[in-house]
Amino acid sequence: MLLEEFDFDLPQHLIAQAPLQKRDASRLLVLNKNTKSFSDKNFTEFVDLLNINDLLIFNDTRVIKARLFGKKITGGKVEIMIERILDEHHALAHLKTSKKIFDATIFEINKDVSVKVLRKEKDLFYIEFISDESIYDILEKYGHIPLPSYIERNADKSDENRYQTIYAKESGAVAAPTAGLHFTDKIFKNLNDKKIRYTFLTLHVGAGTFQPVRDNDIDHHQMHSESFNVPDKTIQMIHEAKSKNGRIIAIGTTVLRALESKFSEETIQSGFKETSIFIKPGYKFKIVDALLTNFHLPKSTLFILVSAFSGTDTMKKLYQHAIKNEYRFYSYGDASFIERS
Numbered sequence: 001m002l003l004e005e006f007d008f009d010l011p012q013h014l015i016a017q018a019p020l021q022k023r024d025a026s027r028l029l030v031l032n033k034n035t036k037s038f039s040d041k042n043f044t045e046f047v048d049l050l051n052i053n054d055l056l057i058f059n060d061t062r063v064i065k066a067r068l069f070g071k072k073i074t075g076g077k078v079e080i081m082i083e084r085i086l087d088e089h090h091a092l093a094h095l096k097t098s099k100k101i102f103d104a105t106i107f108e109i110n111k112d113v114s115v116k117v118l119r120k121e122k123d124l125f126y127i128e129f130i131s132d133e134s135i136y137d138i139l140e141k142y143g144h145i146p147l148p149s150y151i152e153r154n155a156d157k158s159d160e161n162r163y164q165t166i167y168a169k170e171s172g173a174v175a176a177p178t179a180g181l182h183f184t185d186k187i188f189k190n191l192n193d194k195k196i197r198y199t200f201l202t203l204h205v206g207a208g209t210f211q212p213v214r215d216n217d218i219d220h221h222q223m224h225s226e227s228f229n230v231p232d233k234t235i236q237m238i239h240e241a242k243s244k245n246g247r248i249i250a251i252g253t254t255v256l257r258a259l260e261s262k263f264s265e266e267t268i269q270s271g272f273k274e275t276s277i278f279i280k281p282g283y284k285f286k287i288v289d290a291l292l293t294n295f296h297l298p299k300s301t302l303f304i305l306v307s308a309f310s311g312t313d314t315m316k317k318l319y320q321h322a323i324k325n326e327y328r329f330y331s332y333g334d335a336s337f338i339e340r341s
Helices: 043-049 135-142 178-182 185-193 232-243 253-262 301-310 312-324
Strands: 027-031 038-042 055-059 061-063 067-072 077-085 090-097 106-110 113-121 124-130 170-173 197-204 226-229 248-251 273-275 290-294 335-339
Touching (some): 038 043, 055 232, 055 253, 061 197, 067 135, 106 135, 232 248, 253 290, 290 301
Parallel strands (some): 027 335
Antiparallel strands (some): 067 077, 090 124, 113 124, 226 273
């Protein structure tokens, strides 16, 4: 399969630069898997699409303030983007400077916090924080919310709330699981009123989620690795839903990737694991029946994923409909609800 098969023209003005005033004010484009037709709805109607035995699964990862700015002792500026926290003083990070970075280089965040480069591995650097405080405390004090590069503005105070789901719990992500951004307390009340069951897993979204596919033969693309955990309770609820012919509904591609990775294991084991699963057309889905997701970048691994899930031709037509009707794209954009073909 060639990357160009997953291309489409996206007008720049449809890339959402800021969230709507209300989380659930977004639009929802629904795919009918039988007729391949589309329905334009409001997100507040999402609960009406659910059946009593369905199970919704959310990603409860919490976005950390992963972007830091500092300078070399010699004065050169550096931008540090945390990819993963390893312990209280060590992390993997992307570093952006104007000059080559050598091992043992030290950057100053301020008079109390310095960062030492230990070594480079592929595109990432192992770094050590030199401070009496833990990385989590340092990021909370001095870090910035890491908005994606296609949002052409600096993060402000409102992003600390809006680029975070209302149920975020487990700190470690550097990008939001954006399908969950639409959910409000009122939506959850509606789920409870209708007796729709839901549960959680954790996948810490890495900056690699924005990594472009550089080879035109997508089989040559190497996915980034992310850490995830599917609790025993969630696995039990999945089996119960399946036994009643309920649908397993992933709230976001991160949930889908975590579930498909988990159920690819020969023996289901507890605890955090790593996944670098690349889901593309031809993949045999094991567990997820339906997916709520935002609209994705042309030629991205996420558009390839939804094409695998509901069919490439169908997704191209769905996206053409979304563009024609001016749906808002990407992290702060609108949502789609699609079922497995």
